[in-house]
Amino acid sequence: MKKILILGHTFPESTTTAAGTRILQLISLFRKWNYKIYFGTTANETNFSDNLKNSEIEVVPIKINHFSFNDFVSGLCPDIVLYDRFVTEEQFGWRVSQVCPNTVTILDTEDLHFLRKAREEAFKKNSTINLFSETAKREIASILRCDVSLIISEYEMHLLQNTFKIDATLLFYLPLLVESFSEDSLNFQQRKHFVTIGNFMHKPNLDSVIWLKKDIWKKIRKRLPNAELHIYGAYIPQQVKEFHNLDEGFIVKGWTPTVSKTMQEARVCLAPLRFGAGLKGKIIDAMQQGTPVVTTPIGAEGIAGDIPFCGSICKTEEELCNEAIEMYTLPEKWQQAQKNGYNILQNRFLKQIFFEAFGARIEELIGDLATHRNKIFITQIVKYHTLQSTKYLSKWIEEKNKH
Numbered sequence: 001m002k003k004i005l006i007l008g009h010t011f012p013e014s015t016t017t018a019a020g021t022r023i024l025q026l027i028s029l030f031r032k033w034n035y036k037i038y039f040g041t042t043a044n045e046t047n048f049s050d051n052l053k054n055s056e057i058e059v060v061p062i063k064i065n066h067f068s069f070n071d072f073v074s075g076l077c078p079d080i081v082l083y084d085r086f087v088t089e090e091q092f093g094w095r096v097s098q099v100c101p102n103t104v105t106i107l108d109t110e111d112l113h114f115l116r117k118a119r120e121e122a123f124k125k126n127s128t129i130n131l132f133s134e135t136a137k138r139e140i141a142s143i144l145r146c147d148v149s150l151i152i153s154e155y156e157m158h159l160l161q162n163t164f165k166i167d168a169t170l171l172f173y174l175p176l177l178v179e180s181f182s183e184d185s186l187n188f189q190q191r192k193h194f195v196t197i198g199n200f201m202h203k204p205n206l207d208s209v210i211w212l213k214k215d216i217w218k219k220i221r222k223r224l225p226n227a228e229l230h231i232y233g234a235y236i237p238q239q240v241k242e243f244h245n246l247d248e249g250f251i252v253k254g255w256t257p258t259v260s261k262t263m264q265e266a267r268v269c270l271a272p273l274r275f276g277a278g279l280k281g282k283i284i285d286a287m288q289q290g291t292p293v294v295t296t297p298i299g300a301e302g303i304a305g306d307i308p309f310c311g312s313i314c315k316t317e318e319e320l321c322n323e324a325i326e327m328y329t330l331p332e333k334w335q336q337a338q339k340n341g342y343n344i345l346q347n348r349f350l351k352q353i354f355f356e357a358f359g360a361r362i363e364e365l366i367g368d369l370a371t372h373r374n375k376i377f378i379t380q381i382v383k384y385h386t387l388q389s390t391k392y393l394s395k396w397i398e399e400k401n402k403h
Helices: 018-032 068-076 086-099 113-125 134-145 154-163 203-223 259-265 281-288 317-329 331-349 351-367 369-375 377-402
Strands: 003-008 036-041 058-061 080-084 104-108 148-151 171-173 194-197 229-232 250-254 268-271 293-295 311-313
Touching: 003 018, 003 068, 003 086, 018 036, 018 080, 018 104, 018 281, 018 351, 068 086, 080 086, 086 104, 086 134, 104 134, 104 351, 113 134, 113 203, 134 377, 148 154, 154 171, 194 203, 194 259, 194 281, 203 229, 203 250, 203 268, 203 317, 229 259, 259 281, 268 281, 268 317, 281 293, 281 331, 293 317, 311 317, 311 331, 317 331, 351 369, 369 377
Parallel strands: 003 036, 003 080, 036 058, 080 104, 104 148, 148 171, 194 229, 194 268, 229 250, 268 293, 293 311
Antiparallel strands: none
16 A cells, blocks of 8 residues: 655644644545555644544654654655645655665645735835745755646646746646535525634634725725625634624634634625735535635636636725625626636536546556656755755754754
8 A cells, every 4th residue: 555644744633724634634635545644743732623533544643843854754665745735844854865765755835825925015015016035946856856736726737837838747737626516505585694714823714804894894884784704714813803892793703613604604705915925625515615805816816727616706895895885795707707706616626527637647657656756866966065055954954952
């Protein structure tokens, strides 16, 4: 039986973040391919962590900057090591390469962190975006060191290939996947109120709720005095808790274990994201529940492709307010947006679209890894030099910790 070691940045939390859902989807794929799955992380479990121990997965505690990891990996000798985000590859990649040089390495980027950070900085400074940052150098170096990197958004695939000239053979487009969905959901008349949802440790989500509170919602509420906005998400800070106001219809609900029910009962999902990257899990969730979305170009990025969007994409605050009100009050517009969402899911996110191609790519790498690596020799150069520096920094920390 083939073995895969997944090195998690954190324990997956599928009820709080799309990143947690993503890891569980990858685990599911490798289980279907009959891999023995090991999950290792330096993080501690939280109240929201998924219970991997009941999923025939061997959970392994690991330490950063510690020789015990080398002993563990060399003894395990996995066929594949999958890194959850580039910072995990930075921490453990050199050790895997040292003791298991013939192991296939996969980087799951989740989203491009350097893109998200660059957009956040540009937004806060009201300046043009600078993609060529220190984080970009680190993240792209990590991509070059791995045998293949999983990219969640078509926009990010194009960015890496066209702007940063990353060879396509090092990348594999694998978005958030939908197992199946039903078009039998509550209709326009059966639903009420607006909803927004997201993990509040994720800065774009926090910023969007602040924007809703300070500017957007009061304009919508003025024209829809009986409507409410329900705010859901884990790790809500005190600042957002204090936004709760029944008289304004601004209702801070907190974490929900049943996103599907929560989303389906709402008439419209608001996602006014001013920065961010990757795919937005809340929009995938909304489409699955037949809930139209009013969002920004950042929120809609990578979702629809050439298919009409599952709602409205708005560039200004005024447009966002107007579209939210129209989507809430016009049944025909609402029904068309719902239909568009189902069409997007059917053609762009069903698991069966990607299952065989991804499996074939993995088997190709395992079957002839040397040829793959020799085709793009620059990756070996990057790996050699960066791993030497990372290796000795880690060893220095390891020695320091002993004393």
